[in-house]
Each structure stands twice: as C-alpha cells, then as structure tokens.
Amino acid sequence: MYKLPITIEALLVLDAIDNRGSFAAAAEQLNKVPSALSYIVQKLEEQLSVTLFVRQGRRSVLTPAGRHLLDEGRKILGAVSHLAEQTQTISYGWEPKIRIAVDSIFDVQQVLEPLAVFLNEHPNIEIDLSEEVMNGSWESLIEDRCDLLIGAPAPVPSQQGITTQLLDEVAQVFVVPKGHELTRFTAPVSHADIADYRTVIVHDSSKTSIPWSSNIIEQSRHFYVASVEYKIQAIVAGIGIAHLPKKRIQPLLNTGSLVEIKLAAEHESVGVYLAWKTANKGKGLQKLRAIIGQYC
Secondary structure: OOOOOOOHHHHHHHHHHHHHOOHHHHHHHHOOOHHHHHHHHHHHHHHHOOOOEEEEOOEEEEOHHHHHHHHHHHHHHHHHHHHHHHHHHHHOOOOOEEEEEEEOOOOOHHHHHHHHHHHHHOOOOEEEEEEEOOHHHHHHHHOOOOOEEEEEEOOOOOOOOEEEEEEEEEOEEEEEEOOOHHHHOOOOEOHHHHOOOOEEEEOOOOOOOOOOOOOOOOOOOEEEEOOHHHHHHHHHOOOOEEEEEHHHHHHHHHHOOEEEEOEOOOOOOEEEEEEEEOOOOOHHHHHHHHHHHHHO
16 A cells, blocks of 8 residues: 655644744654654655755755645645544534525524524534525425525425424515605505516525415516525615515615505515424534524
8 A cells, every 4th residue: 555655743743843943843842852853854855855944044944845745734734633623523412514594585694693603602513504495495404405494484394304493473565666656656555556567586496396486476577586685686776576574674664775565465474484304413403593592
C-alpha cells in the first residue's frame, strides 16, 4: 500500500514551526525534541523533492512551496478538527447537521433569531436552511429532505409518523398596489370585480405530489413567482394583485405601498405548523424545537 508523505503529524509540525518561528520553539509547543521535528521536515522534503524552510537570521521561514503546502494543509487540519468535534457530538446523541425547510408563507425573519440562539449554544451543529411552498413543504418532510418543517400550512397530511405543533394562525388579506383602480371601490369587492385583473400566484414547490393551489382567482391573468417574498415585491411593483399574510406586510400597509381591499367573501386564517418525523429523537432537533417555541 502506497504511503502518503503528507501526514497530519507533518502538517501539525509545519504549522507549529511557522507560528513559533523556530524548530526549538515549535518542539516546546508540541512537547517534542527539536531533532524529532527536524527529522519529520527533512523526510517530508526528501519525499516531495522540495525545500520547505530556509533560515533568515534566527527564524525558520517557509519557502513558497512550503507556504502553499501549509496553507492548503491548514484546511485539512481544520476539517480533521471539525470531524473530531462532530464525532464527539454524535456520540452524545447530538446530530452533526439539521436540515430545516421553511414554508414561504412564514416570514424567515421569525426563524433566524432562534437559530442564532441555538447556534451560539451548539456551534458544532450545522444548519441547512431551505424554502418550500405549500404541498412541497410537507413533501420535503415526508421524503426526508428535511428534519424540521417550519410554517407549513394546513391541511396537515395524514401521513403516519409525523408530529405537528400549531405555530400560528396567519390572517390573509387581499391587497393591491398603491393607486390601483380597486382602491376606488366603496362597497366590498366581489370575485367578479377582480377577475379582470392580473393576480400573482406562488408556485407549489412539490416535485412528486399533486401541487396545491391557494386563493387562485379564476378568469384572471396570472403571474407566477417562486416565493411569497417575490409575490410581495411583484404586487408592490404594480404587476398584479393577490392575497398575502397580513402580519408579513403590515409595514407596507402602514406606508401605503400596499392597500388592503375588503372582499365580499372574506378569506379565513390559515394555520401554520412546526412538524417533524416522530422517530427523530436527536437532541439537537429537540432543543431547536424548544427554542423556536419560545420565539414563534
């Protein structure tokens, strides 16, 4: 079996010499004798056919080849250290990584603060945050593309093995951009009144299941977008009209950039949920759910 000349030990020796400036000081740091470090460096130089250090006064300074080796080697040392920390984390029942899907209807700003609190307490756990829409959100959990689902709208699928917790009731309001013709209507507006206007619709992100549709106005022209944030910006820009979560757009309603229109048939609030696989007993997921529950 071919033995690689570059070892973790050799990289640690190069790192110590570079940091301390001499073989003697590095040997003291590593609790070795200077001759042991000299042997490791000399052997590495012979196997690679390069010179790694040159003397400048009392200091040992890396050559360009040595600098390149150490710069890249420090990436390896960092990865090895991270791997060791993750291994210890797993041994105590904590996951190395938690995948989170946030439904587009839920304001991600509500998620970021509890995530920051969690990461400050558990810096070795990685977070993978993604956005899904409607049935695509539930599909991501069912198909194990995420470990925790945040803000997924009702209805909750009848899939076995999923635990849910109601996070909020999201009030939906019908809005138009500033100066839109519908702002001049005095009576509650009917669906027939708005059918001639372009409406903005968010695509369901479902890949394998039947996509859901929500608040689609028939006979109107449609403008499709990938997220609720795109939908908000499209309406503000005057592209179309649609239902939006009131809490999410309250600042825009306050400034008049968006105007709420009263409909003859008012839209009901939508329940949004925190959801996870019941079989997932990871300590990180449990702690994160508890923190989110305190903030959301």
